[in-house]
Amino acid sequence: MNKKVFLGALTVAGLAAGASAAATIDDVKARGSLKCGSNEGLAGFAAPDANGVWQGFDVSLCRAIAAAVLGDAQAVEFVPLTSQTRFTALAAGEVDVLIRNSTWTFSRDTDLKLDFVGVNYYDGQGFMVRNDIGVSSAKELDGTTVCIQTGTTTELNLADFFRVNNISYEPVPVATNAEGQQQYLAGACDVYTTDISGLAATRATFENAGEHVILPEVVSKEPLGPAVRHGDSEWGDIVRWTLNALIAAEEYGVTSANVMELAAGPTTNPEINRLLGTEGELGAMIGLDKDWAVRAIAAVGNYGEVFERNIGEATPIGLARGLNAQWTEGGLLYAPPFR
Amino acid sequence: MAEATDPPRETFRLSQLLYDARYRSMTIQVVAAILIMLLLVELVDNTVTNLAALGKDIRFGFLWSTAGYDINQQLIPFTSQDTHARAALVGILNTLVVAALGCILATIIGVLAGVLRLSSNWIVAKIMTFYVEAMRNTPLLIWILIVFAVMTEATPQPREFREGGSASMILWDSVAISNRGVYIPRPIWAEGSGFVVAVFVLSVIGIFVLRHIARKRQQDTGQILPVFRLSLALFFVPTLLAYFLMGRPVTLETPELGGFNFAGGLQIRNSFIALWLALSLYTSAFIAEIVRSGILAISKGQTEAAFALGIQPNRTMQLIILPQALRVIIPPLISQYLNLTKNSSLAIAVGYMDVRSTLGGITINQTGRELEGMLLLGIFYLITSLIISAVMNLYNSSVKLKER
Ligand SMILES: N[C@@H](CCC(=O)N[C@@H](CS)C(=O)NCC(=O)O)C(=O)O
Numbered sequence: 001m002n003k004k005v006f007l008g009a010l011t012v013a014g015l016a017a018g019a020s021a022a023a024t025i026d027d028v029k030a031r032g033s034l035k036c037g038s039n040e041g042l043a044g045f046a047a048p049d050a051n052g053v054w055q056g057f058d059v060s061l062c063r064a065i066a067a068a069v070l071g072d073a074q075a076v077e078f079v080p081l082t083s084q085t086r087f088t089a090l091a092a093g094e095v096d097v098l099i100r101n102s103t104w105t106f107s108r109d110t111d112l113k114l115d116f117v118g119v120n121y122y123d124g125q126g127f128m129v130r131n132d133i134g135v136s137s138a139k140e141l142d143g144t145t146v147c148i149q150t151g152t153t154t155e156l157n158l159a160d161f162f163r164v165n166n167i168s169y170e171p172v173p174v175a176t177n178a179e180g181q182q183q184y185l186a187g188a189c190d191v192y193t194t195d196i197s198g199l200a201a202t203r204a205t206f207e208n209a210g211e212h213v214i215l216p217e218v219v220s221k222e223p224l225g226p227a228v229r230h231g232d233s234e235w236g237d238i239v240r241w242t243l244n245a246l247i248a249a250e251e252y253g254v255t256s257a258n259v260m261e262l263a264a265g266p267t268t269n270p271e272i273n274r275l276l277g278t279e280g281e282l283g284a285m286i287g288l289d290k291d292w293a294v295r296a297i298a299a300v301g302n303y304g305e306v307f308e309r310n311i312g313e314a315t316p317i318g319l320a321r322g323l324n325a326q327w328t329e330g331g332l333l334y335a336p337p338f339r
Numbered sequence: 340m341a342e343a344t345d346p347p348r349e350t351f352r353l354s355q356l357l358y359d360a361r362y363r364s365m366t367i368q369v370v371a372a373i374l375i376m377l378l379l380v381e382l383v384d385n386t387v388t389n390l391a392a393l394g395k396d397i398r399f400g401f402l403w404s405t406a407g408y409d410i411n412q413q414l415i416p417f418t419s420q421d422t423h424a425r426a427a428l429v430g431i432l433n434t435l436v437v438a439a440l441g442c443i444l445a446t447i448i449g450v451l452a453g454v455l456r457l458s459s460n461w462i463v464a465k466i467m468t469f470y471v472e473a474m475r476n477t478p479l480l481i482w483i484l485i486v487f488a489v490m491t492e493a494t495p496q497p498r499e500f501r502e503g504g505s506a507s508m509i510l511w512d513s514v515a516i517s518n519r520g521v522y523i524p525r526p527i528w529a530e531g532s533g534f535v536v537a538v539f540v541l542s543v544i545g546i547f548v549l550r551h552i553a554r555k556r557q558q559d560t561g562q563i564l565p566v567f568r569l570s571l572a573l574f575f576v577p578t579l580l581a582y583f584l585m586g587r588p589v590t591l592e593t594p595e596l597g598g599f600n601f602a603g604g605l606q607i608r609n610s611f612i613a614l615w616l617a618l619s620l621y622t623s624a625f626i627a628e629i630v631r632s633g634i635l636a637i638s639k640g641q642t643e644a645a646f647a648l649g650i651q652p653n654r655t656m657q658l659i660i661l662p663q664a665l666r667v668i669i670p671p672l673i674s675q676y677l678n679l680t681k682n683s684s685l686a687i688a689v690g691y692m693d694v695r696s697t698l699g700g701i702t703i704n705q706t707g708r709e710l711e712g713m714l715l716l717g718i719f720y721l722i723t724s725l726i727i728s729a730v731m732n733l734y735n736s737s738v739k740l741k742e743r
Contacts, residue, residue: 084704091393091707112707113393133498133599143598145519150696151704156407159419170519170600171409172610173690173701187496188518188609190599230394 024096024228024235025069025287033075036062037095040080040176044201044311045101054078057310058099061120061226064296065097065242068288073299082175084151087112090229097239098227101195103153113230117240120225120303122323122332124218125157126196128203131211133190138217142167147180147189149173154194157220177202195222197311197319204316237286245293248275248335249302251326256301263294275338282338303333390710399715401706402427408701410692412608423702430697431719437615437693438680438723444619445679446672449626456631467627474624479682482621487613487689494518500596513593515601521612522594525605531588538581546570610691614683622679626672633668634660665738673731677724684720694719 028034038058039046046056054062054076063073079095090098091113102108103123104116127138127146135141138161148155150173162169172189174180181202184192192199196214203209226243228236249255252272254262263276273279277290284290300306307324311317325331356366390396402424409419414432417425456467474482495506497517508515515522553564582589594604637660645655686693687700695716703712 084700087704087707088709091395107705107707113395143600143602145600150690150701155409155701156419156705159407159409162409163419169409171411173411173692173696175687175690183491186491186518187498188491231392 024232028069028096033077034066035077035079035095037081037086037089037098037100038078039100042177042198042201043205044317060300060306061099064246064300065239067295067299068242068292071295083149101224102227103222104225114227115230115236116225116227117236118225118243119223120243121197123195123197123222123224125154125220125222126199126218127215128192128199128212131213138215139165141191144190145170145172146191146193147172147174147183148193149180158193161219200319201317241286242296244335245296246303247333248338249297250304254297254302256298256305259294259297271338397711399711401708412692426702427698430692430694434683434693438683441615441618441679442676445622445626448623450630452623452627453630471624471627474621479621480685480688482617483613483685483688486617490609490613491518497600515594520606520608522601522604522606524591524593527590527592529588531585534585535581539578542573542577545573610689613689614686614691618679618682622675625675629668629671633664636667637663666740669735673728676727680723681720
């Protein structure tokens, strides 16, 4: 009898644990900080700077979410994850959101019980080799040794690409980008393959970046975006619309410099007014106050600012906007209407 | 008249469960057992509940879906179109290979180091002491990474073997040591080589038979056969005869530089070498101590008695010391073999594709089946360990003290 009561209590406790895991927003607010699953260090995307402060393209999105939800862009705890551990860490609740160069795929979105809420970088897989091996196309890589990070879409694409083109290769699995870089530079592999943005970021840290080329072939689609746990749509909405707010801000010319001014009173553009909370009640609809987007934009800037500051053409990484330009500029960025 | 006072009859009171030393330990054990069971129930229940909250169930169907990834070291053919189950099998074989070779090398080095540590030569003994302490007192992972770093950073790239390059092959151009691994000649089995192999296997069996006969003969007549020389002859002569008789059916294919890498020959990858060497060196230090303790456990009187009977030193070792020392050595040796096998799961650190890296790494990552994968992995290591102990226990019972 007693045992039954005890077991019953345990079951209830278990259920309660399950239920509370669903309301991420409450956890974040109670904790007072956002746990953001990030890279172990990829220059430009997520890496601690000389002062130990995390900087980068993905990091900025984490900070924007923290600013929107908690009002403090610094209230983020970055949890470095390898490509193998990232999804387990997210599913187990070790992080609230995963922003780690992760590709949105069908099985990850469904079978792995994650929800990808948007795309913050449209990418594709590429190959990097030394100039002096005299290869100008990925199709000439027959018989090469290729370094790949395990637990990625990269290794699946790679297997497909070489099989379809009927050429052979020897995979050298590595756990992190740092390890891959070390192996590649030591010449233990001829080719390093990952997302092109990752290749550019990695190459930017090389002593002699000019001795390496990224081959022209793009062998896959890699829409990289933030992911949350499946089943917590409220939290998913917050992450999705924070990203959209940064994208829309660029489209409408809202920047970190002018956001305060524009938010002071209604402007002539109703879309800006709704985004910045001077009109309508959009913030309340996602459980936040009306200034949520203002704080996010003020903290990190709009999408374009985040891009140019971290990985743009003026930085050592030097990525062009390409697919990641606004739809008005021929790119793929297209934030749904704020209304 | 004094009335016989009966000793007060024992009645069992509940409080005795707590205050009576006879019952107390039982009470504690029962309570502990109940608590542990409750904890287990809670764990399982919690897991199932949380998985359900995530919308996940426990299923093993993923094993039969396409793996989609490639594996470099494969003892059985594998392509990315094969299933996750086959990928797991490839990984299992890779684990077993490194574990088996590791146990062998660790035993060889361990026995040498253990015996040398007892050497009367001061320098040799001290060097071995240093070796054992250095190996034993640093984490295994560090040794794996050190060997791997040496293998990749200190060896030449394949292209340096080109004409005019700084590196060249060794052993009459048959072996290349590069930073992608060591390339050695590979035997090519032409027609008729089956016969040669059969002869070889038969000669090995013959050696065992010979040893048996020799022992029997010695026990019956006291005559000692030159077992070592006969074994050596048996090992080489028939096989070589068969080899030339069949017109040299087994040839060697030496590695040759082609394209980007060496082609032909057999590639022993750096990841394998790093793991194998590090596991062997590390475990050998423990084995050395076990061997040393086994030898020290046999009292000096035994040796002296044997010498007094006029038995030669090497025969003393072989017939008197070793059989007794083995009894002390085998049981802890079993656990070293088990350790080595389980430690091989550190393979992931250098990208060696063992079962932890395939089933327990890429597969669970690509399918999101962590719990199932880890469960299977646990079962695999459990079964392997049980088999190793069973085999070693069998051997142990053949050397242990037989009471007649
Ligand atoms: N987009 C691919 C690959 C992700 C990935 O692992 N990217 C690498 C390089 S772009 C990375 O972020 N490495 C950093 C690290 O290892 O910490 C995926 O989602 O599977």
